Amino acid sequence: MTSEIRHIVFDIGRVLIHYDPQIPYSRLIPDEAQRNWFFANVCTHDWNIEQDRGRAWEEAEALLIADYPQHEELIRAFRKHWHEMVSHAYAESVAIMEALIEDGRDVTMLTNFAADTFKQARKLYPFLDLPRGVTVSGEVGLIKPDPAIYEKHSRDFGLEPAHTLFIDDSDKNVEGARLAGWNAVLFTGTEKLKNDLAAHGVRL
Incomplete structure (x- = not known):
């Protein structure tokens, strides 16, 4: 009972x-293999969950940009295009x-x-x-x-x-x-x- x-x-x-981060990134990184690599190695689930825990986006972005400076624009795009991820x-x-x-x-x-x-x-x-x-x-x-x-x-x-x-x-x-x-x-x-x-x- x-x-x-x-x-x-x-x-x-x-x-x-x-919620789907692939929505903006399918446009930003059209190649599926490259996009999968980016989510597996750069803007990972484990990285994103720390913002859910309270880490500021500025700090989160700086951590990744230090390791992947060549991807700075794509890293900053996560927050910039977040509204597209919550599409409906x-x-x-x-x-x-x-x-x-x-x-x-x-x-x-x-x-x-x-x-x-x-x-x-x-x-x-x-x-x-x-x-x-x-x-x-x-x-x-x-x-x-x-x-x-x-x-x-x-x-x-x-x-x-x-x-x-x-x-x-x-x-x-x-x-x-x-x-x-x-x-x-x-x-x-x-x-x-x-x-x-x-x-x-x-x-x-």
């Missing part, structure tokens, strides 16, 4: 809005979130996001202001799946872990939420999300 769900927490990237919202996911809020459900968001790009995302996608609040990793200096960020979110928003349901597109982040005592489901699409919500007693 699942505990009654009183709090629903959404991840943002690849759950509510699309997932309308059906947003509709589910809006319906939950309209139904009186307690909805918040927990996201790995750099602080300044999240401010930009809010301007691009005003629906990000609809939930009761958000924990942004770049603002608190913690990133999923560190249990501390789930615990902070619970404290800050008065959530009861056993009565909380988390929705994320990453297996590691879903597991992190479960380790923090939350219920959690992996997002792969809106039909599965509707079924997962219903399975936890949350009907739209």
Whole structure:
């Protein structure tokens, strides 16, 4: 028997809005092999996640430019063209979130996001202001799946872990939420999300 769900927490990237660094770089580095090399060696996932943890873009760029001065323009392009990477919202996911809020459900968001790009995302996608609040990793200096960020979110928003349901597109982040005592489901699409919500007693 699942505990009654009183709090629903959404991840943002690849759950509510699309995110793909390939979008601008497919234009900036047309050769696929060169582009793959660039993401594997220069602007890597591990490099980018530190901005989600709170590192300033200026520092992040300087670190890479010191090692790859010949790629300075391409390195700076990551932040410069970031808005292209969040190309569109997932309308059906947003509709589910809006319906939950309209139904009186307690909805918040927990996201790995750099602080300044999240401010930009809010301007691009005003629906990000609809939930009761958000924990942004770049603002608190913690990133999923560190249990501390789930615990902070619970404290800050008065959530009861056993009565909380988390929705994320990453297996590691879903597991992190479960380790923090939350219920959690992996997002792969809106039909599965509707079924997962219903399975936890949350009907739209």
